[in-house]
Amino acid sequence: MQRSLQHDTSPLGHVVVIGGGIAGLAAAHRLLATGLRVTVLEATERLGGKLMTGEVAGARVDLGAESMLARRPEAVELATAAGLGDRLQPPATATASVWTRGALRPMPKGHVMGVPGDPAALGELLSAEGLARIAEERDLTPTAVGDDVAVGAYVADRLGREVVDRLVEPLLGGVYAGDAYRISMRAAVPQLFEVVKEGGSLLDGVLRVQERVAARQLTGPVFQGIAGGVGTLPDAVADAVRAGGARIRTATPVLGLTRTGQGWDVRTETGVIAADGVVMAAPAWSASTLLAAECPAASVELAAVEYASMALVTLAFRRSDVEGTEALRGRSGFLVPPVDGRTIKAATFSSHKWRWVADAAPDLFVMRTSVGRYGEEDHLHREDSELVAVSLRDLAEATGLTARPVDTVVTRWIGGLPQYPVGHLGRVARIREEVAKLPALRVCGAVYDGVGIPACVASARRAADEIAEEITATPTRVQGAGSEAGQ
Structure with a gap:
């Protein structure tokens, strides 16, 4: 059962979180726990960023990230706090292979x-x-x-x-x-x-x-999923922060960010929101644009961050049609080295890997492939049917699979993953140093400390804690009725 957040009924101040991905929602969750009032602004119509569920052949599946590192505590703690603790689930099998030199090894x-x-x-x-x-x-x-x-x-x-x-x-x-x-x-x-x-x-x-x-004597699974999909985590966290008094607005792009004498003005299409602090949980390109006027040095650094795009091809087969494919048996999937010249870079046998997928759709066998790497994104311009066809071709060559899917879903993640080239941590340090020169402004998300869910949550906690410490140590601007959208 979901647990509501408790916080002071007379908040110390108001923080606007820009970005409703898992980092922004985690920051809101943390800020509420300190007694601050929070508004989350998400530019798109959907919360969750790269975490998303959908359906294939009527079965609920992850269409984005499907697992989270369990030996870091942050993501598991957040899922538990959002009421999903009893739905955490390790992989049913983690027996992966590498498809290379003409065979699954x-x-x-x-x-x-x-x-x-x-x-x-x-x-x-x-x-x-x-x-x-x-x-x-x-x-x-x-x-x-x-x-x-x-x-x-x-x-x-x-x-x-x-x-x-x-x-x-x-x-x-x-x-x-x-x-x-x-x-x-x-x-x-x-x-x-x-x-x-x-x-x-x-x-x-x-x-x-x-x-x-x-x-370190670490025990338990290395990775965890969530029954129903890791993509259910953002909505669960959003429900928790709403219950704690936060306001979340989707389809609300931020158009401008201006420092005032006492705080920040956050401009949207419907008006200006007054805030004591701002957590920037947006992708690098968006953060760069919004910080250009007030923090130009950080803006330049953020503009230099490169991203990779990829597509996920989710396929549902009749289980009876794939039972004779011996190469699928007992495996959770396989990776594909670029040097082998294949189109797909990985395949996950979801119905083997996740017990909840098999239980929810016992007559289906669900798997997915991924296509696209940094610098190799021409494939993403193909039609969905072409991506399905090349995935089936590679799957057939790797495993001998000849069955035809009963349903397919292609999900494109354009600008899906920030790249961490040599010198990246130096860039992150410079961004944070410049941002910290401005009162009550912090950044968080996949750009900074790691692309995994626990790393994003840890990044959000750091930003929220620093904002809360700064705001609670100084007189606040927005103690009363506040502005049009912050309440």
Whole structure:
């Protein structure tokens, strides 16, 4: 059952949250807990950002992110606070493969984002030449990493390109839809960056990371889903913050942001909202535009953030039509290295991976593919029918699947994932430094501290806590009736 937020009936001040994705909603949730009054403004007609559910063949499915890291507490805590604790569900199976060199090959264990600690664990994934190259790594002189380094470039230098192209690249691509040879190790794999800074062998560094993780004695599943879909989380949080007194307005783009003597004026099509503080939880391009006048240095940095776009192709088959496809049995899905030249970059067998999907649609077999990476987005301009056709072609070649779907849904995520190239954390630090020069203004979201749901929630909590501390320490502007939209 949903739990309402409790807060002071005489709020200390009013904060406008710009953006109704999971970061903006999490910020609103946190702000209400401090006694502040909150208005959330979302430009589109829907809350949730990249979290969204829909239907295929009448079955409810996730059409955006489908899982969240469970060994970070923030997302699980937020879901529980929003009344979804009893619906948290680990994957029914996490047996993934890599489709490479013409076959589905088991995903090796004992790696850190695809970087192995034990070459023997790689099995059939690499060629004999690739395995021999890895075996030479401990004899190489240490490679300096400086303030940051690209994951792919460093690993290729130490272990050879094959381990990057066939393992690191598809794993990182699954998280960022990016290019491993551009992605920052410091930002994307910080635990590995810290050990390689210490010098020595990369293989030994991976083992040290694994030892440190083991020392934390983490238990429970690595990932969690939510029965009914991770896409139900935004609406549950929105219901909780409404119950706590917040106002949420969709289809309300913010047109301007102006600093006043006592606070902020937030301009919309219907008027100006007076606020003591502002949390900017919008994508980088939107935040850049809104901050151009009041914080030009941060605006320039935000404008330089690049995004990757992708499409998800969700397919529903009659279960009886796929039961004879042996390659599907027992697997949760597979990743596809770009070097193999396929169109799809991954496939998830949702009816195997998530018990709630199988239970909700026992006569169906639901799966989905993803198409598109950073710099490889031409596929997204194809018609839906073409994306379905190329997905079925690749699935047939990978698994032998010959069945035809009874329904399909194509979901395009344009500008779906911010990219974290080398130097990204320096950019984030500069943005935050410039924004912090203005009173009661903070930023949060996938641009800053990680693209996963827990990272977005943590980013939101940080912004909310800093705003609340600042506002409660100074006289407020909006104690009374306030403005047209803030109440």
